[in-house]
Amino acid sequence: MRVAIVRRAPRASYSMDVYADGLVKGLKTVRPDWELVQIVPEQHQQGNSLFNGLNKYYQRYWNYPQYVKKHDVDIFHVIDHSDGHIAYWLKDTGKPVVVTCHDLVNFVQPENARSQARIANVSMAVWKWAVKGLCKADHIISVSNHTAKDIKQILDIKPERITIVPNAVEARFHQLSPTDIAAFRQQHQISPETICLLSVASNQPRKNVITVLKALKALKAKGITVHLLRTGPNLSEEFKTFILNHNLSDCITDFGRPDNTTLTKIYNAADILVSPSLYEGFGMTLLEAMACGTPVITSNVTSLPEVAGDAGILVNPTDVEGIVEAVCRLTNNPEYRKILIDKGFDRVKLFTWEKTAEQVAKIYSAYFN
Numbered sequence: 001m002r003v004a005i006v007r008r009a010p011r012a013s014y015s016m017d018v019y020a021d022g023l024v025k026g027l028k029t030v031r032p033d034w035e036l037v038q039i040v041p042e043q044h045q046q047g048n049s050l051f052n053g054l055n056k057y058y059q060r061y062w063n064y065p066q067y068v069k070k071h072d073v074d075i076f077h078v079i080d081h082s083d084g085h086i087a088y089w090l091k092d093t094g095k096p097v098v099v100t101c102h103d104l105v106n107f108v109q110p111e112n113a114r115s116q117a118r119i120a121n122v123s124m125a126v127w128k129w130a131v132k133g134l135c136k137a138d139h140i141i142s143v144s145n146h147t148a149k150d151i152k153q154i155l156d157i158k159p160e161r162i163t164i165v166p167n168a169v170e171a172r173f174h175q176l177s178p179t180d181i182a183a184f185r186q187q188h189q190i191s192p193e194t195i196c197l198l199s200v201a202s203n204q205p206r207k208n209v210i211t212v213l214k215a216l217k218a219l220k221a222k223g224i225t226v227h228l229l230r231t232g233p234n235l236s237e238e239f240k241t242f243i244l245n246h247n248l249s250d251c252i253t254d255f256g257r258p259d260n261t262t263l264t265k266i267y268n269a270a271d272i273l274v275s276p277s278l279y280e281g282f283g284m285t286l287l288e289a290m291a292c293g294t295p296v297i298t299s300n301v302t303s304l305p306e307v308a309g310d311a312g313i314l315v316n317p318t319d320v321e322g323i324v325e326a327v328c329r330l331t332n333n334p335e336y337r338k339i340l341i342d343k344g345f346d347r348v349k350l351f352t353w354e355k356t357a358e359q360v361a362k363i364y365s366a367y368f369n
Helices: 014-030 050-069 086-093 120-136 145-155 178-187 208-222 237-245 259-267 284-292 302-306 320-332 336-349 355-363
Strands: 002-006 035-041 075-078 096-101 138-142 162-164 193-202 226-231 252-254 272-275 296-299 312-315
Touching: 002 014, 014 035, 014 355, 050 120, 075 086, 075 355, 086 096, 086 120, 086 336, 096 120, 096 355, 120 145, 138 145, 138 355, 145 162, 178 336, 193 259, 193 284, 193 302, 208 226, 208 237, 208 320, 226 259, 226 336, 237 252, 259 284, 272 284, 272 320, 284 296, 284 302, 284 336, 296 302, 296 320, 302 312, 320 336
Parallel strands: 002 035, 002 075, 075 096, 096 138, 138 162, 193 226, 193 272, 226 252, 272 296, 296 312
Antiparallel strands: none
């Protein structure tokens, strides 16, 4: 079988790169005789000028679909719902079209899109048009039960056209030796006694970074020696102001967007991942932390309970005191902490790219039986 994997532009979305890379690697393992054609849009000049903005729209919504359409393959798989518009163009090829939907957060919480777009109304309208291309796809892969529920309710797509296939965790996320962890913490001047929290998140409102900062403030007010490691884009002015007003600068280390090796070290160096998102289509960071032996505190909403299972502590995402209590329990109860870590190691075994790829391959094959 000749399969087209229709990708986003490199680095356009880190999570989409992870998904595409993991799926391709898994498919090569479980179906080594298949030919995988990875289609990637051309890179174009970046900038904030009106011309560059219009050219970006032209390339993504007209030129790239035409380029994809020219490929001679048996089946097309669009790996990101934000490129769902490509399904409009592929219907007249007569070839099956599969699209993976990771979340529909902009329908549910439109403030997340508005927080990042220069012309919010235009961006939102185009995004909705693109995502509604899922209605033209032959089959939709949903990464979680929660996202599948959104697809059915928001896009009015029948359940038989949707298959739930969860994401997976990369093998590069693993537990390091105590010596390596101690060396990394020492390098960043973090003492062994310090409780290290970790936040892996963007500035989008749904990531709820402000609650992490409030929990950090509350822990510090209790006299607990605590430090926050964070990765992601530069903090917004709102978060910077909060940090300055509450004298938190000296207990935060910001790694920005680290490379893969450093990110694994950061997960290992942390004592606890705190991920109180208000909405997630899946929540890959939970599995990444568990694979590194780092306990997880996360939200009891959307898809996060599906991913965490019984291997994480679930809290109301806006309950600062609940997060503080969970941190203290993990810190003061080594036996409970070990139980959670062991459950995390067992949990991640359920989420491999080979298992994901096997399920996806069966979806492809169903069109040729």
